[in-house]
Amino acid sequence: MATDEKQAREQLIDLAAEFYDQFAGGRIPEMTLPTRTKSNIEYDPESGVWTYGDRTSTRTANSVRGARKLLKAVYTIEFLADQLEEGRSSTLRELYYLSESWDNDEAQFTSQDESNDLVEDLEIVSGVTREDFHMRPEESGATLMGPLELREQTRRGEREIHCQEDVGEGGYQIPNNPDMIEFLEHDIDFVLCVETGGMRDRLVENGFDEEYNCLVVHLKGQPARATRRITRRLNDELGLPVVVFTDGDPWSYRIFGSVAYGSIKSAHLSEYLATPAARFIGIRPEDIVEYDLPSDPLSDSDVSALESELEDPRFQTDYWEEQIELQLDIGKKSEQQALASRGLDFVTDTYLPERLGEMDVL
Amino acid sequence: MATDEKQAREQLIDLAAEFYDQFAGGRIPEMTLPTRTKSNIEYDPESGVWTYGDRTSTRTANSVRGARKLLKAVYTIEFLADQLEEGRSSTLRELYYLSESWDNDEAQFTSQDESNDLVEDLEIVSGVTREDFHMRPEESGATLMGPLELREQTRRGEREIHCQEDVGEGGYQIPNNPDMIEFLEHDIDFVLCVETGGMRDRLVENGFDEEYNCLVVHLKGQPARATRRITRRLNDELGLPVVVFTDGDPWSYRIFGSVAYGSIKSAHLSEYLATPAARFIGIRPEDIVEYDLPSDPLSDSDVSALESELEDPRFQTDYWEEQIELQLDIGKKSEQQALASRGLDFVTDTYLPERLGEMDVL
Numbered sequence: 001m002a003t004d005e006k007q008a009r010e011q012l013i014d015l016a017a018e019f020y021d022q023f024a025g026g027r028i029p030e031m032t033l034p035t036r037t038k039s040n041i042e043y044d045p046e047s048g049v050w051t052y053g054d055r056t057s058t059r060t061a062n063s064v065r066g067a068r069k070l071l072k073a074v075y076t077i078e079f080l081a082d083q084l085e086e087g088r089s090s091t092l093r094e095l096y097y098l099s100e101s102w103d104n105d106e107a108q109f110t111s112q113d114e115s116n117d118l119v120e121d122l123e124i125v126s127g128v129t130r131e132d133f134h135m136r137p138e139e140s141g142a143t144l145m146g147p148l149e150l151r152e153q154t155r156r157g158e159r160e161i162h163c164q165e166d167v168g169e170g171g172y173q174i175p176n177n178p179d180m181i182e183f184l185e186h187d188i189d190f191v192l193c194v195e196t197g198g199m200r201d202r203l204v205e206n207g208f209d210e211e212y213n214c215l216v217v218h219l220k221g222q223p224a225r226a227t228r229r230i231t232r233r234l235n236d237e238l239g240l241p242v243v244v245f246t247d248g249d250p251w252s253y254r255i256f257g258s259v260a261y262g263s264i265k266s267a268h269l270s271e272y273l274a275t276p277a278a279r280f281i282g283i284r285p286e287d288i289v290e291y292d293l294p295s296d297p298l299s300d301s302d303v304s305a306l307e308s309e310l311e312d313p314r315f316q317t318d319y320w321e322e323q324i325e326l327q328l329d330i331g332k333k334s335e336q337q338a339l340a341s342r343g344l345d346f347v348t349d350t351y352l353p354e355r356l357g358e359m360d361v362l
Numbered sequence: 363m364a365t366d367e368k369q370a371r372e373q374l375i376d377l378a379a380e381f382y383d384q385f386a387g388g389r390i391p392e393m394t395l396p397t398r399t400k401s402n403i404e405y406d407p408e409s410g411v412w413t414y415g416d417r418t419s420t421r422t423a424n425s426v427r428g429a430r431k432l433l434k435a436v437y438t439i440e441f442l443a444d445q446l447e448e449g450r451s452s453t454l455r456e457l458y459y460l461s462e463s464w465d466n467d468e469a470q471f472t473s474q475d476e477s478n479d480l481v482e483d484l485e486i487v488s489g490v491t492r493e494d495f496h497m498r499p500e501e502s503g504a505t506l507m508g509p510l511e512l513r514e515q516t517r518r519g520e521r522e523i524h525c526q527e528d529v530g531e532g533g534y535q536i537p538n539n540p541d542m543i544e545f546l547e548h549d550i551d552f553v554l555c556v557e558t559g560g561m562r563d564r565l566v567e568n569g570f571d572e573e574y575n576c577l578v579v580h581l582k583g584q585p586a587r588a589t590r591r592i593t594r595r596l597n598d599e600l601g602l603p604v605v606v607f608t609d610g611d612p613w614s615y616r617i618f619g620s621v622a623y624g625s626i627k628s629a630h631l632s633e634y635l636a637t638p639a640a641r642f643i644g645i646r647p648e649d650i651v652e653y654d655l656p657s658d659p660l661s662d663s664d665v666s667a668l669e670s671e672l673e674d675p676r677f678q679t680d681y682w683e684e685q686i687e688l689q690l691d692i693g694k695k696s697e698q699q700a701l702a703s704r705g706l707d708f709v710t711d712t713y714l715p716e717r718l719g720e721m722d723v724l
Contacts, residue, residue, distance in 0.1 A: 089567060091560035094702040100656050101703055138560045143535055152530040155567065159530050166528060168514040168521050169542075170535025173505055176563065180531075198453035198500045201538065205451060205517065294462050337455045341462040344452055 004179075008132040009084040012077045015126055019074065029070055030060035033124055034268070041267050043313035048260075048276030050267040050314070052124075068106055069118075075099070075107040076118055080133045089134035089176075092116050124268045131177040131225075141174030141226030145204050146215030147187035153180045160184065163215070169204060171218070178230040183238060189213040190361050191234050192352075193278070195221065195246035195255060199336045199347070206348040212362070219246075222255055225266070228273040231259060235275045241361050242275050245352075248283030248293075249333035250305035253315070253324075256280045261314045281355050285327035288334045291351070294341050295332035302333060366541075370494040371446040377488055378439045381432065391432055392422040395486055396630070403629050405675035410622075410638030412629040412676070414486075430468055431480075437461070437469040438480055442495045451496035451538075454478050486630045493539040493587075503536030503588030507566050508577030509549035515542040522546065525577070531566060533580070540592040545600060551575040552723050553596050554714075555640070557583065557608040557617055561698045561709070568710040574724070581608075584617055587628070590635040593621060597637045603723050604637050607714075610645030610655075611695035612667035615677070615686075618642050623676045643717050647689035650696045653713070656703050657694035664695060 019029040034040060034052035042053045061067040079098065083090060090098070096115040099108045109115040123130055149162045152175060163172040175181070192214050194200045200218040203209065209216050217231055235242050244259050246252035257263075260278040262270030288295055298306070306324050309315045315324065327333070339347040356362040377393075384391040396402060396414035406413045423429040441460065445452060452460070458477040461470045471477040485492055511524045514537060525534040537543070554576050556562045562580040565571065571578050579593055597604050606621050608614035619625075622640040624632030650657050660668070668686050671677045677686065689695070701709040718724040 088706065089563075090702070090706055091563065091699065093560050093697070093699045094564070094706060097656055097697075097700050097702040098706070101705060136560070136563055138558065141532075154531045155569075156526070156572075159528070161528070161530060164518070166521070166523070168523060168535060169516045169537040170503075173530065173532025173535050175531040196500065198455050198498070201451075201453065201498055202456070207517075210518075294459055335455070337453065338459050340452070340456040340459040343463060344450065344456060344460065 004132060005084050005087070005134075008126075008128045009081050011126040011128050012081050012084075012122070012133075015122070016074055016077045019070065028060055028062045030058050031070065031073065031121075031125060032056050032058045033121055036120075036124075038264060041264050043261070047271060049270035049274040050262040050264065051270060052267055071104070071107050072099075072109065072114075072118060073122065075102055075104070076115070076122065080122075080135075083134055089136055091136045091138055092119060093138060095119070095135065120268070129269060129272060131179060131229075134177075136176045137224060137226070141176070141178065141224045141230065142218040142220040143171035143173055143200075144215060144217055144230070145171040145200075146209040147213055148215055149184040149186065151182045151184055153182075164209065169201075171204070171216075174226050174230055176226055178226050178233065181230070181233075183233075186215075186238060187213050188215045188234075188238070188240055190356070191215045191217060191231065191240050191242045192281075193217045193219050193223075193231060193242065193244045193259060194336075195219050195252060196336060199245065202337075202340075202344070202347060206345060208348045208352070211348075212353075212356075215240075219244075219255060219259070223259060225269075225273060228259060228275075231278070232273060232275045235277055242278040243281040243356070243359065243361060244278055245281045245336060246283065247333070247335045248285060248288055248327075249298075249335075250302055250309055250324075252283075253280075253309060253320075254305075257312075257314050279359060281352070281359065283334050283336055283338070285323050285330065285332075287351075288332055289326075289330060291339070291342065293334040293338040295334040295338065298327070298331050298333055303328065366494060367446050367449070367496075370488075370490045371443050373488040373490050374439045374443050374446075374484070374495075377484070378436055381436065390422055390424045392420050393432065393435065393483075393487060394418050394420045395483055398482075398486075400626060403626050405623070409633060411632035411636040412624040412626065413632060414629055433466070433469050434461075434471065434476075434480060435484065437464055437466070438477070438484065442484075442497075445496055451498055453498045453500055454481060455500060457481070457497065482630070491631060491634060493541060493591075496539075498538045499586060499588070503538070503540065503586045503592065504580040504582040505533035505535055505562075506577060506579055506592070507533040507562075508571040509575055510577055511546040511548065513544045513546055515544075526571065531563075533566070533578075536588050536592055538588055540588050540595065543592070543595075545595075548577075548600060549575050550577045550596075550600070550602055552718070553577045553579060553593065553602050553604045554643075555579045555581050555585075555593060555604065555606045555621060556698075557581050557614055558698060561607065564699075564702075564706070564709060568707060570710045570714070573710075574715075574718075577602075581606075581617060581621070585621060587631075587635060590621060590637075593640070594635060594637045597639055604640040605643040605718070605721065605723060606640055607643050607698060608645065609695070609697045610647060610650055610689075611660075611697075612664055612671055612686075614645075615642075615671060615682075616667075619674075619676050641721060643714070643721065645696050645698055645700070647685050647692065647694075649713075650694055651688075651692060653701070653704065655696040655700040657696040657700070660689070660693050660695055665690065 022029040035055040040053040262274035381391040397417040402415040624636035
């Protein structure tokens, strides 16, 4: 086992040992967690990410329901510790089904939500991420393309891969656990995270990554944890500026928000997954006006999403307030591919260079 | 331009030339297409795939509406011919937006459905696929993992990639146009197409591709055209058996159907995209019973989907009738990851080897 696997295993065993000690000391076992409701999530201006507030709730074995929850936790801890011991991994869904093979019926999960929530609870109390438990998500991250050479530790040995020279046009597929990647050499000036596959392909076809020494990260809509994690590491470890390029609508601003500030669902992992230094390049409502982009009218749900963003602490900056109010005012949204109305090269020849210049990235 | 690009371009120009000749001959220009409704789609037992029936409809310029449609077709043909001339490509969504830059307002598309449909019409009348027009889909295909060495012709030169030795655990990302791939060497005994990411990762973690010389193709739900195309080519060009491994529910049988027999939407391309020799490995309703898999009850929409499959010519074989009737009888469905209830290795040590043996693939 690698050091971090040993450490993850020990932290899990410590949790189980705590229950044991509580029993041995004649106390009713319990587990204390931050309250995981929206009202207990706070924006921490210092780290620039979402974190849990001070409120906690306690799971105690003094009811049948509570005791059953702790029993499930203990079985899951045993499974995860064995999995780490054997250097294996599994998906959240497999864990749910696997519980059917456990020798105690009471320990079996009744729904996948229950096992998913328990794994998140264990992440929080142990301070170990799901990836370090070797729990894989159902769907993997997206792809990278740009001047980066990396080494991926795979089960079949090490692979050294250059994300332009050793890959096809599809790019390098981010593995489920990007912490198995070591960055070797790079010639990257900035990281450009792109929402849609169509735009990612446009940038690659136009050679934007080569011309501007840029690493194109495909977000593929709402980004997977693996994609957010590697973005964070690129910013942290290589000190690279990160810009996010999405459609110009409230749902896409949320995509930016989850890259930059973290999501409510994974607030306990914001410092691991979020990149507070990430900046939004567009499509800004201002761009819809300035570049006279083809647009669609805002729907009712767009309008209420924008209004709720105005209340969202993540978006309470002069920049976002101005943009969101402008958008409510013009009543329009545009997709990133709408830039094609000015020709297929407009985005790489004009729009991105102009915006990157304004943002002092170029 | 490569030969096939030249040919695609010529076939487009021929179409435009036909309109010109009709004009020059004093006739009203028109374009005849097979009627693209469900009732005009037939299962061709000989080729084993869906094709259009004999009914046709004619677009003629003798109404403003019809004339406008042909005008749009001519503008699109010009755009596509230029794109091929310049060795470029674009997405369907870019084409829609790009039409805003055309000098004739009447030629602009009013919705993306309109431009998508027109490109499909052009595929049908010219006999050239969208990929050969260099029109990319929004989202790319999935990944390959297995003993295959291939050469991909990229815009940046050739890349030779071994789909086990030169890729990370994420595998080789299929490019948008898999006809840019040439198969070099391989040691594959059979191709295993897998519906879910979780199961794909399980097979790779357990080294199933190495132990059984199998190429694992991730379908990622309903497979993209690129994924179906490469599966067809693996079967055609390398003569490899193809088996499809999905969840055990009616929606997954449709995934199998689209791999094996083609989809109604792309019936004009069945001979290019479908693999009639593909066989279904599971999860069969019979497996739910035989392996006592964890299951969920069929919902009302599951039941009506199964009933409509019984009416579907693609599923009118003894095998499918028996399986679907059994499923309606037991009233249950199971996911492929439900096999984990027998342990994480059950699928690779027991289930797949047993089924492959029964199917004479092993």
